[in-house]
Amino acid sequence: MKMRKSLVLTVCVLCLFIVAGVLVLRAPFAAFGIGAAVDIYPETLNLKSSGTWVTVYIELPEGYNVSDINVTTVFLDGTIPADSELWKIGDYDRDGVSDMMVKFDRLAVIDYIWAKLYRMRIDPSSFPKEGVIVKLIITGSLDTETIEGSDTIRVIYQG
């Protein structure tokens, strides 16, 4: 009887360790999300441009399907939502890996980038001729997991 009690206790303690271990191992992945490959166009964005969209292509690692991305969860820098209608699954770079194309309102992106630049003390009067490299983060969700990826573009102020 005593043996059995200690056996039950040992099993319980082991289970606790396993549960704790799984939680610890899972945490970093949950925090950062699935690493997505992100390509943002135009690669050089003129802040004076009058184009309608900023286009982003998202690829996921093997084992994940871009069609599972819920477009209403896709945001640029956690601030600007992707257009909920204008998305498409394809293979824009013809590498055999499916990608999801999403579009962001270009004026909203430009406004957001200006706010970012002002924080860097860059304004229209002090804009560097060669432009400024800006990193943008794209996030979104599959059913239960989050995805995250980033790309850099060059912003210029010309014309």
Ligand SMILES: [Ca+2]
């Ligand atoms: Ca790129």
Ligand SMILES: [Ca+2]
């Ligand atoms: Ca592709």
